[in-house]
Amino acid sequence: MQSFRTPEGVTLGVEHFGDAAAPLVLLAGGTTMLSWPDALCEALARGGRHVVRYDLRDSGGSTTADPEAPAYTLRDLAADAAALARGLDGRPAHLAGFGVGGMVAQVAALDHPDAFSALTLIGTRPVAPGPVDDDLPDHDGPTMKRRFALPMPDWSDRAAVAEFAAAGAAVLGDDPGVARATAERIFDRTPGTAAAVQAANQLGMVFSRLDCTPRWRERLPGLAVPTLVVHGRHDRFFPVGNGEALAREIPDARLLVLEEAAIAIPDAAADEVAAAMLAL
Numbered sequence: 001m002q003s004f005r006t007p008e009g010v011t012l013g014v015e016h017f018g019d020a021a022a023p024l025v026l027l028a029g030g031t032t033m034l035s036w037p038d039a040l041c042e043a044l045a046r047g048g049r050h051v052v053r054y055d056l057r058d059s060g061g062s063t064t065a066d067p068e069a070p071a072y073t074l075r076d077l078a079a080d081a082a083a084l085a086r087g088l089d090g091r092p093a094h095l096a097g098f099g100v101g102g103m104v105a106q107v108a109a110l111d112h113p114d115a116f117s118a119l120t121l122i123g124t125r126p127v128a129p130g131p132v133d134d135d136l137p138d139h140d141g142p143t144m145k146r147r148f149a150l151p152m153p154d155w156s157d158r159a160a161v162a163e164f165a166a167a168g169a170a171v172l173g174d175d176p177g178v179a180r181a182t183a184e185r186i187f188d189r190t191p192g193t194a195a196a197v198q199a200a201n202q203l204g205m206v207f208s209r210l211d212c213t214p215r216w217r218e219r220l221p222g223l224a225v226p227t228l229v230v231h232g233r234h235d236r237f238f239p240v241g242n243g244e245a246l247a248r249e250i251p252d253a254r255l256l257v258l259e260e261a262a263i264a265i266p267d268a269a270a271d272e273v274a275a276a277m278l279a280l
Contacts, residue, residue, distance in 0.1 A: 001061050001189075004054070006083040013061020013189075014054045014084070018045030024089040025277065027053035028081055028108075030099030030123075031204040032060040032189070034182050039267040043274035052088060056080075056101065058200045060189050067200035067209075074128065074212040075111060077104045082112035094280065096120035099238075099263070100207045103128060110219050118280040119223065119250075122230040122273075123263055125242035126220060126249065128212030136245055140236035147171045155198035158187045165202060173234045173262030220249040226280040227253040230273055232261030 004012045015033060025044050027036045033053035044051045055062040056077055058070065065071065081104060085093040095116045097105025102124025109119050125136060132138045150167050153160035162183045169179030183202060190201045199205040227250045231243030240257060247255035256276050258269050265273060 003061055004084055004087060006080055006087070008079070008083070010057065010080055010083075011061075011063045012054050012057075012080060012084055014052050015041075017041045017051040017053075018049055020050050022048055022050040023091065024085065024093040025049045025051045026081065026085050026088070026093045026095050027051065028095065028097040028101035028104050029053065029055045029059060030097065030101035031056045031058070031206065032186055032201055034060075034186055034189075035098045035101065035264075036096075037265055037267060037270060039270035040265055040273055043270050044277060047274060047278040049094075049278070050089070052084070054084060056104065058197075058206045059204075060186070060201065064191050064197060064200075066196075067206040068196045070206055070210050072210075074103065074107055074210055078108035078111050081105065081108040082115040085115045092117035094118040094120070094277070096122065096277065097124060098122045098265075099124055100129070100204055103212070106220070107216050109223055109225060110216055113224065116225055119225050119227040120230065120277050120280070121227070121243075121246055122265065123232060123235055123238055123243070124246070125238050126217040126246050127215065129207050129210075130212075133217070137239035137241040140239060143171060143236040152195075155195045156193040158184060161187050161198065161202060169264070172236055173232075174264045175266065178264065178267075217249070220246070221251060223250050228256060228276050228280055229253050230256045230258065230265075230276070232263060233257050233259045234262040237263055 036053045058067040102121040153164040162180045165183030166176035166180040229247040247253045
């Protein structure tokens with residue numbers, strides 16, 4: 001893993017795949033870069049792209065301050081994406097965001113249109129964390145009740161953290177074995193075992209405390225870049241209707257529904273997702 005320092009002095013943990021001279025595909029973490037599976041990164045690189053996945057602030061190799069009281073906003077995270085794109089390649093980049101990283105990607109494409117040539121939004125929605133718009137499906141109630149009933153682990157215990165991730169994945173419909181292995185990798189990359197820092201890395205809890213105003217959904221019809229929306233049919237956290245809304249509201253966006261997926265991108269779908277992204 002390497003690091004990139006923005007003109008504002010923010011350090012972002014980054015990892016590169018493929019030829020650095022090839023067109024850039026920038027993958028915003030959700031919140032860590034490991035939300036992007038190796039198989040997908042490698043498939044995009046085989047398709048002739050320079051793939052860079054990166055950690056959002058307060059996760060992985062990026063600047064960690066105080067995840068319980070972030071002093072930055074969603075728009076600062078969007079500015080990080082634009083600074084990274086401009087710093088890595090003089091050409092506009094294909095920006096992709098997963099989950100909460102998809103919110104970052106939407107705002108980045110709206111606020112910094114000169115920095116991006118294409119947009120991929122995976123497992124996300126057109127509004128910030130918190131109360132959802134009346135026309136969008138909210139988190140599945142029974143699933144969330146089961147998920148939040150799981151006791152928090154001892155964040156200093158790697159095995160306990162991994163088992164917590166596996167149990168949560170089983171509830172949400174993802175592969176527990178993959179979730180366990182990913183949680184172990186995230187644990188090993190996390191700067192310390194303080195509960196707030198581990199939660200920011202493992203759960204993305206910083207987003208529940210982040211200033212995400214003003215709204216951006218009403219601006220989506222103004223996006224003028226080719227856009228792909230990818231969503232798991234069985235996503236119970238952001239149900240598929242959220243992806244369908246994004247595809248309706250962004251001009252000429254293509255919707256790819258992964259019929260066998262929940263939240264995470266299964267390795268079996270990596271080539272399909274990569275092919276759709278490369279077609280933009």
